[in-house]
Every structure is written in structure tokens, then in C-alpha cells.
Amino acid sequence: MPYFLxxxxxxxxxxxxxxxxxxxxxxxxxxxxxxxxxxxxxSLGKRISVGTDITYIQFVVPxxxxxxxxxxxxxxxxxxxxxxxxxxxxxxxxVTPIGPAQFIIAYTLASxxxxxxxxxxxxxxxxxxxxxxxxxxxxxxxxxxxxxFMIAQLGIIAGICSDSFEAISIYTTFLLLPLIYLGGMxxxxxxxPSFWQGLSRFNPLFYTIDGFRHCLVGVGDAPIAMSFMVSGxxxxxxxxxxxxxxxxxxxxxx
Amino acid sequence: MSNKPTAGPxxxxxxxxxxxxxxxxxxxxxxxxxKGEIYGLLGPNGAGKxxxxxxxxxxxxxxxxxxxxxxxxxxxxxxxxxxxxGVMHQEVVIDPFFPVGRAxxxxxxxxxxxxxxxxxxxxxxxxGLGPHADKxxxxxxxxxxxxxxxxxxxxxxxxxxxxxxxxxxVDVELRRALWDFVAxxxxxxxxxxxxxxxxxxAQQMCDRIAILNRGKVVAVDSTVNLVKHIERRTLKVWLDGxxxxxxxxxxxxxxxxxxxxxxWRFSLGANQRSGQVLKILYSEGLGIRxxxxxxxxxxxxxxxxxxxxxxxxxxx
Numbered sequence: 001m002p003y004f005l006x007x008x009x010x011x012x013x014x015x016x017x018x019x020x021x022x023x024x025x026x027x028x029x030x031x032x033x034x035x036x037x038x039x040x041x042x043s044l045g046k047r048i049s050v051g052t053d054i055t056y057i058q059f060v061v062p063x064x065x066x067x068x069x070x071x072x073x074x075x076x077x078x079x080x081x082x083x084x085x086x087x088x089x090x091x092x093x094x095v096t097p098i099g100p101a102q103f104i105i106a107y108t109l110a111s112x113x114x115x116x117x118x119x120x121x122x123x124x125x126x127x128x129x130x131x132x133x134x135x136x137x138x139x140x141x142x143x144x145x146x147x148x149f150m151i152a153q154l155g156i157i158a159g160i161c162s163d164s165f166e167a168i169s170i171y172t173t174f175l176l177l178p179l180i181y182l183g184g185m186x187x188x189x190x191x192x193p194s195f196w197q198g199l200s201r202f203n204p205l206f207y208t209i210d211g212f213r214h215c216l217v218g219v220g221d222a223p224i225a226m227s228f229m230v231s232g233x234x235x236x237x238x239x240x241x242x243x244x245x246x247x248x249x250x251x252x253x254x
Numbered sequence: 255m256s257n258k259p260t261a262g263p264x265x266x267x268x269x270x271x272x273x274x275x276x277x278x279x280x281x282x283x284x285x286x287x288x289k290g291e292i293y294g295l296l297g298p299n300g301a302g303k304x305x306x307x308x309x310x311x312x313x314x315x316x317x318x319x320x321x322x323x324x325x326x327x328x329x330x331x332x333x334x335x336x337x338x339x340g341v342m343h344q345e346v347v348i349d350p351f352f353p354v355g356r357a358x359x360x361x362x363x364x365x366x367x368x369x370x371x372x373x374x375x376x377x378x379x380x381x382g383l384g385p386h387a388d389k390x391x392x393x394x395x396x397x398x399x400x401x402x403x404x405x406x407x408x409x410x411x412x413x414x415x416x417x418x419x420x421x422x423x424v425d426v427e428l429r430r431a432l433w434d435f436v437a438x439x440x441x442x443x444x445x446x447x448x449x450x451x452x453x454x455x456a457q458q459m460c461d462r463i464a465i466l467n468r469g470k471v472v473a474v475d476s477t478v479n480l481v482k483h484i485e486r487r488t489l490k491v492w493l494d495g496x497x498x499x500x501x502x503x504x505x506x507x508x509x510x511x512x513x514x515x516x517x518w519r520f521s522l523g524a525n526q527r528s529g530q531v532l533k534i535l536y537s538e539g540l541g542i543r544x545x546x547x548x549x550x551x552x553x554x555x556x557x558x559x560x561x562x563x564x565x566x567x568x569x570x
Contacts, residue, residue, distance in 0.1 A: 009363025017351050088347035092406070095311045095341050096364040097333035254274075254314045 081159025
């Protein structure tokens with residue numbers, strides 16, 4: 001109880017924090033995704049071929065779902081940590097018996113939960129636009145969880161290392177969004193010239209998006225096993241980085 | 255993780271040091287605070303009081319020395335020490351997302367302590383937070399936020415309570431309620447470490463006091479003993495009319511004029527008496543309207559040791 005209760009309280013608080021603002025955390029991404037589905041699914045999508053057995057809207061739905069997962073996971077872990085530091089109430093956690101491991105797991109789980117809830121909601125909305133073949137749904141869920149875990153670590157790193165709103169927006173604008181959009185969210189990388197195809201394979205989010213799509217609709221540019229391995233390896237590196245930052249007290253303990 | 259304090263002092267600080275950007279803010283501080291004491295850390299701004307508290311609670315990383323809380327090392331056994339400490343920081347920091355009652359419940363959980371609604375309610379009522387218990391933090395006034403911070407420090411029933419300037423900017427009512435409450439929890443065995451700029455409060459509340467200046471401990475003693483060290487008393491005499499000079503025979507009493515010579519202040523050593531001064535004044539034909547003697551206070555000790563008054567103004 002003395003070890004579990006502090007962790008459970010922090011996790012519960014972090015979940016409540018995003019749960020009490022559903023417009024910002026749930027409704028807004030659902031509306032954005034609905035617009036994407038309308039534009040790329042019902043209008044432009046009919047004129048685009050992805051060179052496989054599936055339609056363009058079936059191709060783009062996994063990308064939109066994972067974009068929702070990744071954006072919301074990152075927003076949760078990065079902003080929650082950054083705002084705690086910015087407003088100064090991080091000190092309330094620093095004086096408690098909560099250790100670095102409990103801290104990182106609580107923030108990660110709360111962020112993954114938000115990411116998966118948003119992803120699930122987008123998947124639900126997509127049912128009104130198309131029917132997905134559902135190739136390996138449990139593997140798809142696993143990949144979404146792994147991708148979310150990876151980005152939660154990046155969010156924790158950003159939340160610790162950023163000292164201003166501008167600094168944290170750099171992670172979103174110049175790192176996360178380009179990696180998502182260039183990671184094959186709207187197109188298969190096989191249609192790119194060979195140089196750009198090769199470059200795309202250095203994008204870690206390509207493996208999460210492609211792997212998720214492969215599991216969900218059975219179409220992908222990389223083998224599923226490779227997507228899991230690359231995503232898992234990057235997740236471990238980011239987790240160790242975030243854990244090292246938290247354990248050292250970098251930017252938190254003066 | 256033990257919730258019970260062990261044998262030994264409540265807080266033992268040995269050779270604690272901390273520098274920021276090459277400036278030493280805590281310089282080889284050693285203190286020993288016994289269980290059940292109310293212990294004051296006093297000093298002018300920048301003396302290192304808050305940094306010492308941050309080092310005790312783990313908010314700051316120490317560069318040298320050690321801190322033991324009820325026998326537990328605050329680095330190796332950080333879970334035990336933090337469980338035993340409740341701290342109210344000087345800056346008002348609140349999580350704006352939650353209402354008062356729920357925030358207190360969350361804080362209790364952070365320390366691995368199951369919510370005790372009766373204790374939570376007692377804190378809320380004692381600190382006058384009752385009408386605001388369902389309000390979110392950002393809707394509270396500054397004074398109410400400080401009250402909440404006191405409740406937050408106490409909600410997990412700590413054995414060592416650290417209050418960093420708890421009465422700064424709060425009204426008289428809360429100040430009184432807070433000190434009454436501190437006296438009450440001390441009776442129940444809680445050790446209290448506090449910093450304050452109100453030296454009268456420290457003199458009334460603290461069993462022992464450490465005076466810090468420029469990161470160093472310049473005095474540690476019981477409040478009574480500290481005041482005893484200042485042997486000189488002050489005699490203040492209101493004369494019938496203004497006098498520009500007093501007789502030379504009063505020079506040994508270090509006379510100082512106030513209010514254009516209507517009031518004179520004399521300093522009396524251990525073997526000097528007020529009557530000697532008054533006798534000389536009478537013999538010179540100076541009419542005396544009123545007399546006041548002033549025993550040394552903590553403020554005098556503070557000025558004597560730091561050269562600053564409690565507001566940080568130079569006095570020497």
C-alpha cells in the first residue's frame with residue numbers, strides 16, 4: 001500500500017486532469033479527425049489511388065487514428081509536466097515519496113490512456129465513413145500502445161527540458177508534426193522516389209504508422225515484425241533517456 | 255516504508271553546503287533538532303533559510319553534508335524521510351485543476367496515507383477553508399491559498415512540519431489560528447521547524463533558534479539564552495522640554511536623542527541601573543515626564559549578530 005498508493009494517486013490525478021477538460025482533450029481531436037475524414041475520404045480520396053486492394057479512405061484511417069493517439073499522448077505528458085514546472089506545483093511532487101519509476105510510469109500510463117481513448121474515438125467515427133478489413137486488430141492495438149508509449153517518453157523529455165512555451169512548441173511544430181506527416185500517414189512511401197523512400201525509413205514514426213496500418217488493414221511498406229522491433233528499440237532508448245532525466249532531477253531539483 | 259519515526263533527533267543536519275553559480279548560499283551548516291521542539295531558522299533575506307529547507311526536503315540537491323530525519327538519511331532513505339516531513343513552501347504554489355477538498359485528498363495519497371476525512375475536515379475547519387472546500391484553487395484569494403498550503407503540509411500527519419514563512423502576508427486572524435494550531439500539534443508530538451520575519455512570533459513560539467547569515471549559522475541557542483547574551487537594556491526618558499545635550503556624566507550610558515531632544519535613549523549594561531541615570535537627570539534640573547525600560551528582544555540579538563533588522567535593513 002505505501003508504494004502503490006502514491007503511484008495510484010498520481011496516475012489517478014493525471015487521468016482526472018485530462019478527463020475534466022473533455023472539450024480540449026477529446027472533442028477537439030475528434031472534430032479535427034472528422035474533417036480529415038470528410039476531406040480525404042469523401043471528397044479528394046475518391047480521386048486518389050494507393051495502388052493496393054484498399055480504398056484511399058481505408059488507407060488513411062489508420063494514419064488518422066495513430067495521429068490522434070500520438071498527438072494526444074505527447075500533449076498530455078509534455079504539457080502536464082511542463083505546466084507543473086511552469087506553475088511551480090511540481091515542488092508538491094518533489095517532496096513526496098514518489099520515486100522516479102513511479103513518476104514515469106504514472107505519467108506514461110495517463111498519457112497512453114488519453115491517446116488510446118482519442119484514437120478509439122476517431123476509429124469509431126471512421127465507421128461512419130468506411131468499413132475497415134480489420135486484419136489483426138489485437139496487434140494493431142498493441143502497436144498503438146507501443147507508439148503511444150514511445151511518444152509519451154518524448155513528451156516527458158520535452159516537458160522536463162523545456163523552459164518556455166516556445167521551447168515546448170518547437171517539439172510539436174518542428175519534430176512531432178513533420179515526423180507524423182512525413183511518416184506515410186497520407187501516402188504509402190512506396191510511391192515516393194527511391195531517395196525519399198530511403199529517407200522515410202529513418203523516420204521512427206514511419207514504423208509505428210506503417211505497422212499500425214499493416215495490422216489494421218493488412219497493407220504496409222515494411223514487415224510487421226520490423227515495425228515492432230524498430231518501435232520497441234526506440235521506445236526503450238527514449239524511456240531510458242526520460243528515466244535518466246527524472247532520476248538526476250535535471251531541471252526539476254535545483 | 256515506515257510511517258513511524260525512529261529513535262534519535264528529529265532532524266540532524268551535518269556540514270550541509272550548497273552553491274549556485276559559484277556563490278555559496280549554504281555554507282557548512284550543522285544543526286540538531288530534537289523531537290517535539292519548535293525550532294526557528296531566522297536570518298535576513300538571502301541568508302540560506304529556504305535553500306536549507308529545500309535541501310532537507312529534497313527539492314534541491316546537496317553538494318556536501320548529510321541530512322537525517324528521525325534517523326533516516328534523506329538521500330538513501332528518501333521515501334521514509336519524505337513521508338515523515340510536511341512542508342509549506344514560501345511561494346504559493348497550487349495545482350489549479352482541483353478543488354480544495356479533493357486536492358487535500360490527493361496530497362494525502364501522494365504520501366501513501368489513506369484519506370482520513372475527519373482529519374481533512376478538521377484541517378479545513380481550523381484553517382477557515384470550510385466555505386471554500388468545493389472551490390477550485392484559482393478562485394481562492396491569496397490568503398486562502400496560503401491557508402490551503404498549511405493544510406496541504408499537514409494532511410498526511412507528518413512527524414516533522416517545516417513552515418517557510420507561514421505568516422508572510424496573512425491576516426492577524428489566520429496568524430493567530432495558525433500558531434494555536436502549531437502549539438496544538440506540537441503537544442501531540444510533532445516537531446516544527448519554521449522560518450519567519452516576525453521575530454516576536456519566533457520569540458513567543460520557538461524553543462530554540464538558529465540565526466543564519468550569508469549561508470552560515472551565526473548562533474544557535476534557546477530563545478531565552480540568545481536574549482540573555484544581549485546584556486544591555488534600554489532606558490527611554492521623555493523630558494519636559496527639548497534638550498540638546500545631556501550632562502557629560504551620562505556619557506557611559508551612550509545617550510542618543512530622539513524627537514529633537516525631547517526623548518533620550520540610554521543603554522544600560524549588566525551592572526548599571528536606571529536609577530543612576532534618573533538621579534543625574536534630576537540633579538541637573540531636567541524634568542522627567544515618562545520613563546520606559548526595554549529588555550533585549552530577539553530583534554536585538556538578530557541586529558547584533560547580522561547587522562540587519564528583521565526587514566533586512568542595515569542597522570550597524
